[in-house]
Amino acid sequence: MLKPRYAWLGDKLLWAVLLLAALVFGLPHSEALFASLFPQLERPVYRQEPFTQLLWQHVLLVGASGAAAVLVGTLAGIWVTRPAGRAFRPVLETLVSMGQTLPPVAVLALAVPAVGFGELPALIALALYGLLPVVQGTITGLQAVAAPVLQAANGMGLSPWQRLRQVEGPLAMPVWLSGVRTSVIINIGTAAIASTVGAKTLGSPIIVGLSGFNTAYVLQGAVVVGMLAVVVDMGFERLARRVDWAH
Amino acid sequence: MRVAPNRLVSGEAVSFFDLLQGSAWGLAVLLIGLLLLSLAPPRRICLWLTVVAATVLAVGLGIQAANHATQVVQASTPFARTALGSGLWLVWLLLGLVLADALQALRAGTLARLGVATAVLLPLGLMLVSGGADELSIMKEYANRSDEYWGVIARHCQIVALALLFTLAIGLPLGWATHRYVRVGRAMFPLLNIVQTIPSIALFGLLMAPLAWLAASWPALGRAGISGVGLAPGVLALTLYSLLPVVRGTLAGLAQVPSAVTQAAQGLGFSPAQLFWQAQVPLALPVVLSGVRIASIQAVGLAAVTALIGAGGLGSLMFEGLFSSAQDLVLLGVVPIVALGVLVDGVFKLLIARTRPATPNMESAH
Structure with a gap:
């Protein structure tokens, strides 16, 4: 094992982030490598937009839609587990389970007739589809809080708001977080496909490469977007370990 | 259900209210009935009425839209395109939710669920097969391929x-x-x-x-x-x-x-x-x-x-x-x-x- 002073050298997340950064900044300078791998291609490196810009737009798209999905989904999940919204819980659960049989691509394709091409349908589709795992995680997490715990909280004289904030919230956190994680990871993949509806994301090199028979573009886009998904997933893994108070 | 359903969008939207004539009034009444039922206490009879109303409404809206498409196309050039508006898809989705919710509250068995699904899908399917909906542009697209x-x-x-x-x-x-x-x-x-x-x-x-x-x-x-x-x-x-x-x-x-x-x-x-x-x-x-x-x-x-x-x-x-x-x-x-x-x-x-x-x-x- 490494000495504690050098423990950060064993940090997989750090290395993954560094690798992603190296890819994004290094790909524009990798002309020689891709030229030797794909000698038949005239332009072996994607240069229509810099990879840094594509990465930023991808993260922005996923971040904005994810924030909306987390906000609305969490509020909806909390609402239907309170006495006021209990009547709507079956409807919401049906909607969520029905929605999850829909493929994310279908949601994306259906958003286009509704709002047209560009960033907007991608944003809407991602936010809507991202809602489902968040709602499910919120409901499941709040539901799993044991009844004796709630009774103890009531017995201590906590108000409903205090109970939610200090007892139910923290206990439901791990399951909620895994819902958010699923939502974000799916959306990173869907955002890549969103370049077919006119959004500029890391999927753009893949789509351009596929339609122009340029396998090098496809490979470059695929490596960067795959690495992004792995980095984000590892980040969530780290977060999940921090909120896993039970162990 | 709570949106005014845009029935047909062919360049300009034709709303449900423009089509309020003849049999469409029946659908409008059903819609209002469904709204009232949602306020009614959840007794079995009310729930069954909800199921029936939603089923008829879902089928009726589809047939109505297809009929109107046929009329429009016959009145104008044969190349006119009529597509179902997103309002109609939304209404269908909501009706599906209402049905699922009512059936769940009724604790309906598999057989009853299958029955309701058939009641909704069979008439619409028959309409598609018989050519009644051929003038909707999605069916024209289908005819091309x-x-x-x-x-x-x-x-x-x-x-x-x-x-x-x-x-x-x-x-x-x-x-x-x-x-x-x-x-x-x-x-x-x-x-x-x-x-x-x-x-x-x-x-x-x-x-x-x-x-x-x-x-x-x-x-x-x-x-x-x-x-x-x-x-x-x-x-x-x-x-x-x-x-x-x-x-x-x-x-x-x-x-x-x-x-x-x-x-x-x-x-x-x-x-x-x-x-x-x-x-x-x-x-x-x-x-x-x-x-x-x-x-x-x-x-x-x-x-x-x-x-x-x-x-x-x-x-x-x-x-x-x-x-x-x-x-x-x-x-x-x-x-x-x-x-x-x-x-x-x-x-x-x-x-x-x-x-x-x-x-x-x-x-x-x-």
Whole structure:
């Protein structure tokens, strides 16, 4: 094992982030490598937009839609587990389970007739589809809080708001977080496909490469977007370990 | 239901209220009735009335829209296009939710649910077959491609079926191995997790180059159908994606077989093979199947993306529509994908219910 002073050298997340950064900044300078791998291609490196810009737009798209999905989904999940919204819980659960049989691509394709091409349908589709795992995680997490715990909280004289904030919230956190994680990871993949509806994301090199028979573009886009998904997933893994108070 | 449904959008929207004449008034009354019913106390009779009203409304709206489309097209040029407005799709979705909610509150059995589903889908299906809806532009799009359409659906099913076949052939033994040897699981799951994390389109892309290289290096493989584009990378990627749910389901299924059962079987003198096939497999089957269910639903959706790498299937219609901004073509591709997903979901739910062991559980047997 490494000495504690050098423990950060064993940090997989750090290395993954560094690798992603190296890819994004290094790909524009990798002309020689891709030229030797794909000698038949005239332009072996994607240069229509810099990879840094594509990465930023991808993260922005996923971040904005994810924030909306987390906000609305969490509020909806909390609402239907309170006495006021209990009547709507079956409807919401049906909607969520029905929605999850829909493929994310279908949601994306259906958003286009509704709002047209560009960033907007991608944003809407991602936010809507991202809602489902968040709602499910919120409901499941709040539901799993044991009844004796709630009774103890009531017995201590906590108000409903205090109970939610200090007892139910923290206990439901791990399951909620895994819902958010699923939502974000799916959306990173869907955002890549969103370049077919006119959004500029890391999927753009893949789509351009596929339609122009340029396998090098496809490979470059695929490596960067795959690495992004792995980095984000590892980040969530780290977060999940921090909120896993039970162990 | 709470939106004024835009019935037909052909350049300009024709709203439901413009069509309020004759039989449409009946639908409007039903809509108001449904609203009133939602305020009524949840008695059985009210719920059944809700089910009936929603069913009639769903069917009626469809027929009304198709009729109006026919009238419009006959009144103007035969090239006029009439598409269903997003309001109508939204109303259908809401009616479906109302139906599902009411049926759930009624605790309706499988038979009643199937009955209601038939009551909604049969008239609409008949209308499609009889040509009553031929003037809707989605049906015109279909007429343009009717000869290849069923082939495209078959292709989609072929991709999913092939991927599932490979997944089961690899995933079931692998799941068994993770159950039997803990170390296999410890090695496999992080790997499968990473695969599941990688976006589908990226995985296709990553597989393209190596497969193309394989085909170029060994022409025999190329002749056998392995190449960088088309079926091979699509099926391979879908198989990789489907492995995680199947392996996880198999492991969970085998792990939840009560040790009392295995001990009892050993006490009865079962051989290891008998123990496996006659005790473990039947008890693990429902859980394994729910893993396969998740994998299949996921595969139906992902198979749409394989169209981007030239594997064909319903996704090819969808993306062709997206690229040429032909919205009805998009719908023509998406609707069957959604329907396939729902169908697969239903079939597996039925199978899982069927394979539940007859004796409810060990606790109640005491």
